[in-house]
Amino acid sequence: MNLSYIAFVGPGELFFIDGIAKEITDVVIVVSLGFISVLGLITNIINMIVLLKPSYKDGMRIELFSLAITDFFVSILVFAFTVLYLASIFCVRSPVDLWALAYVPFVWAVNALYLISCWITAMISLERCFSVVFPFAVRQIFTARRSIILIVIIYAFHIALFLPAFIIDKMEWVPLDEDNIGNFSSLSESPKWIYTVVFSEAAVELDVVLDITAGLFLFIYLYMAAQKG
Numbered sequence: 001m002n003l004s005y006i007a008f009v010g011p012g013e014l015f016f017i018d019g020i021a022k023e024i025t026d027v028v029i030v031v032s033l034g035f036i037s038v039l040g041l042i043t044n045i046i047n048m049i050v051l052l053k054p055s056y057k058d059g060m061r062i063e064l065f066s067l068a069i070t071d072f073f074v075s076i077l078v079f080a081f082t083v084l085y086l087a088s089i090f091c092v093r094s095p096v097d098l099w100a101l102a103y104v105p106f107v108w109a110v111n112a113l114y115l116i117s118c119w120i121t122a123m124i125s126l127e128r129c130f131s132v133v134f135p136f137a138v139r140q141i142f143t144a145r146r147s148i149i150l151i152v153i154i155y156a157f158h159i160a161l162f163l164p165a166f167i168i169d170k171m172e173w174v175p176l177d178e179d180n181i182g183n184f185s186s187l188s189e190s191p192k193w194i195y196t197v198v199f200s201e202a203a204v205e206l207d208v209v210l211d212i213t214a215g216l217f218l219f220i221y222l223y224m225a226a227q228k229g
Helices: 020-051 059-090 098-133 144-168 178-184 201-228
Strands: 006-010 013-016 170-175 193-198
Touching: 020 059, 059 098, 059 144, 098 144, 098 170, 098 193, 098 201, 144 201
Parallel strands: none
Antiparallel strands: 006 013, 170 193
């Protein structure tokens, strides 16, 4: 059985994807994420160039520029993730689990930047509401300095929130037993060691906590957006 994805899902447990599920996963990740990431890179570069014009000097310009650069970073990470996943398709016999290599540094960073993007969008929506309710005072309330301070706080909070994930999740050289070697590839030169991510119990618990936290933040964000609507 030829296989290009192996990852640890628990102590001593290996997870394999093969057949139709693997092909569907390949198409979704490579085509969808690849197209979206390239489109995001192009559009956000254009947005940043436009917002760097000196005619934009208020807090809204700062917020829109920070949103564009945040989404630009997300697009870079998603594109890198897609490239590594594509490499894992062609490098089936690689002793390095390229999927795990993409997961550890990129997925948590994408999640953090996604939430940062949501909160910056909430800031922009809040300022638009003040523009309607207090049209003559909005520029005194949302100054460029205050916008920068709020954006720095948002970034710092989410970096601190997701930093433990980068510390706990780690990649190691792990030996494969005879059964797993047979599943890895039918060729005799199959690696007996694989460099992959090792999920400890602490990592699983942290994953649950971060998922709940992210869900809570998104619920608050959606609630705020509904209230403004």
